[in-house]
Amino acid sequence: MQADTYPGLVDGFVLDEADAVSAEAVSALGLTPLVTQTVMRNLNDKQALAEAVLRFSDELSSR
Protein backbone atom coordinates (compact mmCIF):
# COMPACT_ATOMS: atom_id res chain seq x y z
CA MET A 1 0.00 0.00 0.00
CA GLN A 2 1.02 3.58 -0.57
CA ALA A 3 2.51 5.33 2.42
CA ASP A 4 3.17 8.88 1.36
CA THR A 5 1.58 10.39 4.49
CA TYR A 6 1.10 14.17 4.38
CA PRO A 7 4.01 16.01 2.73
CA GLY A 8 3.82 19.77 3.08
CA LEU A 9 0.82 19.73 5.43
CA VAL A 10 2.41 20.70 8.75
CA ASP A 11 4.11 24.09 9.07
CA GLY A 12 4.84 24.18 12.79
CA PHE A 13 5.70 21.31 15.11
CA VAL A 14 5.37 21.68 18.87
CA LEU A 15 7.56 19.41 20.93
CA ASP A 16 8.14 19.12 24.62
CA GLU A 17 11.15 20.52 26.45
CA ALA A 18 12.15 16.91 27.11
CA ASP A 19 12.63 16.50 23.35
CA ALA A 20 14.40 19.82 22.75
CA VAL A 21 17.40 18.00 21.34
CA SER A 22 15.26 17.08 18.28
CA ALA A 23 14.33 20.67 17.40
CA GLU A 24 17.13 21.05 14.89
CA ALA A 25 16.23 17.80 13.15
CA VAL A 26 12.58 18.89 13.00
CA SER A 27 13.72 22.13 11.41
CA ALA A 28 15.74 20.16 8.85
CA LEU A 29 12.48 18.49 7.78
CA GLY A 30 11.16 21.92 6.80
CA LEU A 31 8.92 22.25 9.87
CA THR A 32 9.33 25.17 12.24
CA PRO A 33 9.81 23.79 15.76
CA LEU A 34 8.47 25.23 18.99
CA VAL A 35 9.88 23.78 22.19
CA THR A 36 7.65 24.26 25.20
CA GLN A 37 6.05 22.31 28.00
CA THR A 38 3.39 20.10 26.42
CA VAL A 39 2.43 17.77 29.26
CA MET A 40 -0.99 18.94 30.52
CA ARG A 41 -1.44 17.91 34.14
CA ASN A 42 -3.97 20.58 35.11
CA LEU A 43 -6.12 23.35 33.68
CA ASN A 44 -3.29 25.89 33.89
CA ASP A 45 -1.08 23.61 31.79
CA LYS A 46 -3.85 23.22 29.22
CA GLN A 47 -4.39 26.97 28.94
CA ALA A 48 -0.66 27.67 28.82
CA LEU A 49 -0.13 25.18 25.99
CA ALA A 50 -3.15 26.54 24.11
CA GLU A 51 -1.82 30.08 24.37
CA ALA A 52 1.68 28.99 23.30
CA VAL A 53 0.28 27.14 20.28
CA LEU A 54 -1.88 30.10 19.23
CA ARG A 55 1.04 32.56 19.58
CA PHE A 56 3.26 30.21 17.59
CA SER A 57 0.63 29.92 14.87
CA ASP A 58 0.29 33.71 14.75
CA GLU A 59 4.04 34.04 14.35
CA LEU A 60 4.01 31.53 11.50
CA SER A 61 1.18 33.48 9.84
CA SER A 62 3.10 36.71 9.92
CA ARG A 63 6.22 35.27 8.29
Next chain:
Amino acid sequence: MVPTSPKILALSGGVGGAKLALGLAQVVPSDALTVVVNTGDDFEHLGLKVCPDLDTLMYTLSGLANQTLGWGQQDETWQFLDALKRLGGDTWFGLGDRDLATHVHRTALLAQGDSLSAVTARLMRSLGVLTQVVPMTDDSVATLIHCQNGETLSFQHYFVRDRCEPLIKGISFQGIETARRAPEFEQLIAYGDLSQIIICPSNPFVSVAPILDLAETWKALKAADCPVVLVSPIVAGMALKGPAAKMMTELKMPSTALAVAQFYAGRHLSWISGWVCPR
Protein backbone atom coordinates in the same frame (compact mmCIF):
# COMPACT_ATOMS: atom_id res chain seq x y z
CA MET B 1 -22.81 31.21 1.16
CA VAL B 2 -22.27 33.96 3.71
CA PRO B 3 -18.60 34.20 4.77
CA THR B 4 -18.01 33.39 8.41
CA SER B 5 -15.65 35.10 10.85
CA PRO B 6 -12.12 33.65 11.19
CA LYS B 7 -12.12 30.29 12.89
CA ILE B 8 -9.61 28.15 14.67
CA LEU B 9 -9.94 24.55 13.57
CA ALA B 10 -8.63 21.87 15.92
CA LEU B 11 -8.44 18.19 14.96
CA SER B 12 -8.71 15.79 17.86
CA GLY B 13 -8.86 12.20 18.91
CA GLY B 14 -9.70 11.36 22.52
CA VAL B 15 -7.97 12.20 25.78
CA GLY B 16 -4.81 14.04 24.65
CA GLY B 17 -6.68 16.07 22.06
CA ALA B 18 -9.49 16.86 24.47
CA LYS B 19 -7.02 18.33 26.95
CA LEU B 20 -5.71 20.83 24.43
CA ALA B 21 -9.24 21.49 23.16
CA LEU B 22 -10.23 22.42 26.70
CA GLY B 23 -7.24 24.75 26.93
CA LEU B 24 -8.21 26.38 23.64
CA ALA B 25 -11.83 26.69 24.75
CA GLN B 26 -10.60 28.56 27.84
CA VAL B 27 -8.61 31.16 25.92
CA VAL B 28 -10.61 31.90 22.75
CA PRO B 29 -14.26 32.93 22.29
CA SER B 30 -16.52 29.92 21.91
CA ASP B 31 -17.68 31.01 18.46
CA ALA B 32 -14.07 31.16 17.22
CA LEU B 33 -13.25 27.49 17.76
CA THR B 34 -14.40 24.33 16.02
CA VAL B 35 -13.11 20.94 17.11
CA VAL B 36 -13.41 18.16 14.53
CA VAL B 37 -13.25 14.75 16.14
CA ASN B 38 -12.24 11.30 14.93
CA THR B 39 -15.10 8.82 14.58
CA GLY B 40 -13.04 5.85 13.38
CA ASP B 41 -13.21 4.47 16.94
CA ASP B 42 -17.02 4.51 16.96
CA PHE B 43 -18.77 1.18 17.20
CA GLU B 44 -22.02 -0.53 18.07
CA HIS B 45 -22.12 -2.32 21.39
CA LEU B 46 -25.19 -4.01 22.88
CA GLY B 47 -27.19 -2.33 20.17
CA LEU B 48 -25.94 1.12 21.17
CA LYS B 49 -23.96 3.62 19.14
CA VAL B 50 -20.82 4.43 21.12
CA CYS B 51 -18.57 7.34 20.07
CA PRO B 52 -15.61 7.27 22.46
CA ASP B 53 -13.69 10.28 21.15
CA LEU B 54 -16.76 12.52 20.80
CA ASP B 55 -17.81 11.58 24.32
CA THR B 56 -14.35 12.30 25.71
CA LEU B 57 -14.56 15.76 24.15
CA MET B 58 -18.07 16.26 25.50
CA TYR B 59 -17.23 15.18 29.04
CA THR B 60 -13.96 17.13 29.07
CA LEU B 61 -15.41 20.38 27.73
CA SER B 62 -18.44 20.15 30.02
CA GLY B 63 -16.32 19.51 33.11
CA LEU B 64 -17.81 16.05 33.59
CA ALA B 65 -14.76 13.98 32.67
CA ASN B 66 -13.58 11.33 35.09
CA GLN B 67 -10.08 12.50 36.00
CA THR B 68 -9.27 9.29 37.83
CA LEU B 69 -10.12 6.81 35.10
CA GLY B 70 -9.10 9.10 32.23
CA TRP B 71 -12.31 8.16 30.40
CA GLY B 72 -16.04 8.29 31.08
CA GLN B 73 -17.85 10.54 33.53
CA GLN B 74 -16.96 11.60 37.03
CA ASP B 75 -18.97 10.18 39.95
CA GLU B 76 -19.76 7.21 37.74
CA THR B 77 -21.62 4.17 39.09
CA TRP B 78 -21.64 0.66 37.66
CA GLN B 79 -24.97 -0.93 38.54
CA PHE B 80 -25.87 -1.59 34.90
CA LEU B 81 -22.57 -3.38 34.24
CA ASP B 82 -22.90 -5.41 37.45
CA ALA B 83 -26.43 -6.45 36.51
CA LEU B 84 -25.33 -7.31 32.99
CA LYS B 85 -22.52 -9.46 34.37
CA ARG B 86 -24.98 -11.39 36.54
CA LEU B 87 -27.01 -12.07 33.43
CA GLY B 88 -23.96 -13.37 31.57
CA GLY B 89 -23.84 -10.38 29.22
CA ASP B 90 -20.88 -8.92 27.40
CA THR B 91 -19.02 -6.72 29.88
CA TRP B 92 -15.59 -6.16 28.32
CA PHE B 93 -16.51 -2.56 27.51
CA GLY B 94 -16.98 -0.59 30.70
CA LEU B 95 -20.31 1.16 30.34
CA GLY B 96 -20.96 3.22 33.43
CA ASP B 97 -24.52 4.17 34.35
CA ARG B 98 -24.14 7.86 33.47
CA ASP B 99 -22.20 7.08 30.31
CA LEU B 100 -24.89 4.59 29.34
CA ALA B 101 -27.45 7.38 29.25
CA THR B 102 -25.38 9.14 26.58
CA HIS B 103 -25.29 6.07 24.36
CA VAL B 104 -28.97 5.23 24.85
CA HIS B 105 -30.05 8.79 24.05
CA ARG B 106 -27.71 9.08 21.05
CA THR B 107 -28.90 5.75 19.66
CA ALA B 108 -32.55 6.76 20.05
CA LEU B 109 -31.98 10.09 18.29
CA LEU B 110 -30.09 8.41 15.45
CA ALA B 111 -32.92 5.90 15.12
CA GLN B 112 -35.30 8.83 14.60
CA GLY B 113 -33.26 9.77 11.55
CA ASP B 114 -31.05 12.53 12.92
CA SER B 115 -27.46 12.66 11.68
CA LEU B 116 -24.53 12.03 14.00
CA SER B 117 -23.46 15.67 13.71
CA ALA B 118 -26.98 16.88 14.61
CA VAL B 119 -27.17 14.48 17.54
CA THR B 120 -23.68 15.50 18.68
CA ALA B 121 -24.64 19.18 18.61
CA ARG B 122 -27.75 18.41 20.65
CA LEU B 123 -25.88 16.38 23.26
CA MET B 124 -23.18 19.04 23.56
CA ARG B 125 -25.79 21.77 24.07
CA SER B 126 -27.55 19.68 26.68
CA LEU B 127 -24.35 19.50 28.74
CA GLY B 128 -23.58 23.18 28.27
CA VAL B 129 -20.69 22.84 25.82
CA LEU B 130 -20.47 26.11 23.90
CA THR B 131 -17.57 25.14 21.65
CA GLN B 132 -18.62 23.69 18.31
CA VAL B 133 -17.66 20.01 18.33
CA VAL B 134 -18.19 18.16 15.08
CA PRO B 135 -17.75 14.51 14.15
CA MET B 136 -15.44 14.18 11.14
CA THR B 137 -18.22 12.43 9.21
CA ASP B 138 -21.82 11.32 9.49
CA ASP B 139 -20.91 8.25 7.47
CA SER B 140 -19.54 5.01 8.81
CA VAL B 141 -15.75 4.73 9.05
CA ALA B 142 -14.24 1.91 11.10
CA THR B 143 -10.61 1.72 12.13
CA LEU B 144 -9.28 -1.80 11.72
CA ILE B 145 -6.13 -3.07 13.39
CA HIS B 146 -4.15 -5.63 11.41
CA CYS B 147 -2.18 -7.79 13.79
CA GLN B 148 1.09 -9.58 13.22
CA ASN B 149 -0.63 -12.90 13.99
CA GLY B 150 -2.87 -12.41 10.96
CA GLU B 151 -5.96 -11.31 12.88
CA THR B 152 -7.87 -8.17 12.03
CA LEU B 153 -9.52 -6.48 15.00
CA SER B 154 -12.00 -3.66 15.30
CA PHE B 155 -10.38 -0.78 17.14
CA GLN B 156 -12.29 -1.22 20.41
CA HIS B 157 -11.59 -4.94 20.48
CA TYR B 158 -7.89 -4.13 20.12
CA PHE B 159 -7.89 -1.13 22.44
CA VAL B 160 -10.27 -2.10 25.24
CA ARG B 161 -10.99 -5.84 25.11
CA ASP B 162 -7.43 -6.88 24.25
CA ARG B 163 -5.77 -3.90 26.05
CA CYS B 164 -3.54 -3.11 23.05
CA GLU B 165 -1.65 -6.35 23.64
CA PRO B 166 -1.65 -7.75 20.07
CA LEU B 167 1.36 -6.73 18.00
CA ILE B 168 0.21 -4.70 15.03
CA LYS B 169 1.48 -4.62 11.47
CA GLY B 170 -0.87 -2.04 10.00
CA ILE B 171 -4.04 -0.01 10.22
CA SER B 172 -6.82 0.67 7.76
CA PHE B 173 -10.06 2.60 7.74
CA GLN B 174 -13.07 0.71 6.43
CA GLY B 175 -15.44 3.01 4.59
CA ILE B 176 -13.00 5.91 4.25
CA GLU B 177 -13.12 5.78 0.45
CA THR B 178 -16.76 6.82 0.29
CA ALA B 179 -17.24 8.76 3.52
CA ARG B 180 -17.85 12.51 3.28
CA ARG B 181 -16.98 15.23 5.72
CA ALA B 182 -19.80 16.14 8.12
CA PRO B 183 -21.70 19.21 6.83
CA GLU B 184 -20.26 21.66 9.39
CA PHE B 185 -16.74 20.39 8.67
CA GLU B 186 -17.31 20.62 4.94
CA GLN B 187 -18.67 24.14 5.25
CA LEU B 188 -15.69 25.22 7.33
CA ILE B 189 -13.27 23.88 4.76
CA ALA B 190 -15.18 25.09 1.73
CA TYR B 191 -16.28 28.53 2.92
CA GLY B 192 -14.80 29.14 6.35
CA ASP B 193 -12.19 31.80 6.92
CA LEU B 194 -9.72 29.61 8.80
CA SER B 195 -7.18 31.56 10.81
CA GLN B 196 -5.37 28.65 12.44
CA ILE B 197 -5.36 24.88 12.08
CA ILE B 198 -4.17 22.92 15.08
CA ILE B 199 -3.62 19.19 15.15
CA CYS B 200 -3.97 18.24 18.81
CA PRO B 201 -1.63 15.76 20.54
CA SER B 202 -3.55 12.69 19.44
CA ASN B 203 -2.45 9.33 18.05
CA PRO B 204 -1.18 9.98 14.50
CA PHE B 205 -2.31 6.60 13.19
CA VAL B 206 -5.74 5.92 14.66
CA SER B 207 -6.95 9.39 15.69
CA VAL B 208 -5.58 11.98 13.26
CA ALA B 209 -5.06 9.89 10.11
CA PRO B 210 -8.78 9.04 9.74
CA ILE B 211 -9.61 12.76 9.72
CA LEU B 212 -6.82 13.70 7.33
CA ASP B 213 -7.54 10.81 4.96
CA LEU B 214 -11.27 11.43 4.85
CA ALA B 215 -12.10 12.91 1.44
CA GLU B 216 -8.46 14.05 1.14
CA THR B 217 -8.96 16.51 3.97
CA TRP B 218 -5.20 16.85 4.39
CA LYS B 219 -4.92 18.36 0.91
CA ALA B 220 -7.71 20.82 1.65
CA LEU B 221 -6.04 21.85 4.90
CA LYS B 222 -2.67 22.18 3.16
CA ALA B 223 -4.29 24.52 0.65
CA ALA B 224 -5.86 26.71 3.36
CA ASP B 225 -4.37 30.16 3.74
CA CYS B 226 -3.16 29.65 7.31
CA PRO B 227 -0.50 27.63 9.10
CA VAL B 228 -1.02 24.09 10.30
CA VAL B 229 0.52 23.49 13.71
CA LEU B 230 0.85 20.01 15.19
CA VAL B 231 1.48 19.20 18.84
CA SER B 232 3.48 16.01 19.31
CA PRO B 233 1.62 13.27 21.19
CA ILE B 234 4.97 11.69 22.04
CA VAL B 235 7.02 13.14 24.88
CA ALA B 236 10.38 11.64 25.86
CA GLY B 237 9.59 8.48 23.92
CA MET B 238 6.23 7.90 25.56
CA ALA B 239 2.66 8.60 24.45
CA LEU B 240 0.76 11.17 26.49
CA LYS B 241 -2.05 8.61 26.51
CA GLY B 242 -2.83 5.39 24.68
CA PRO B 243 -0.87 3.04 22.46
CA ALA B 244 0.86 5.47 20.06
CA ALA B 245 4.40 4.69 21.24
CA LYS B 246 3.78 0.93 21.20
CA MET B 247 2.28 1.18 17.72
CA MET B 248 5.28 3.14 16.47
CA THR B 249 7.66 0.46 17.69
CA GLU B 250 5.61 -2.29 16.05
CA LEU B 251 5.39 -0.29 12.81
CA LYS B 252 9.20 -0.15 12.91
CA MET B 253 9.41 3.54 13.73
CA PRO B 254 11.36 4.98 16.64
CA SER B 255 8.87 6.10 19.30
CA THR B 256 10.10 9.70 19.34
CA ALA B 257 8.67 13.13 18.71
CA LEU B 258 11.03 13.45 15.77
CA ALA B 259 9.60 10.29 14.21
CA VAL B 260 6.12 11.82 14.54
CA ALA B 261 7.35 14.87 12.63
CA GLN B 262 8.93 12.62 10.03
CA PHE B 263 5.73 10.62 9.70
CA TYR B 264 3.66 13.71 8.96
CA ALA B 265 6.33 15.14 6.70
CA GLY B 266 6.34 11.92 4.69
CA ARG B 267 10.00 11.15 5.20
CA HIS B 268 11.80 7.92 6.03
CA LEU B 269 8.93 5.89 4.71
CA SER B 270 10.85 2.65 4.94
CA TRP B 271 9.98 2.71 8.63
CA ILE B 272 6.31 2.43 8.02
CA SER B 273 6.23 -0.61 5.84
CA GLY B 274 3.29 -1.86 7.85
CA TRP B 275 1.11 1.15 7.17
CA VAL B 276 -1.81 -0.12 5.15
CA CYS B 277 -4.01 2.89 5.13
CA PRO B 278 -5.52 2.88 1.63
CA ARG B 279 -5.48 6.11 -0.29
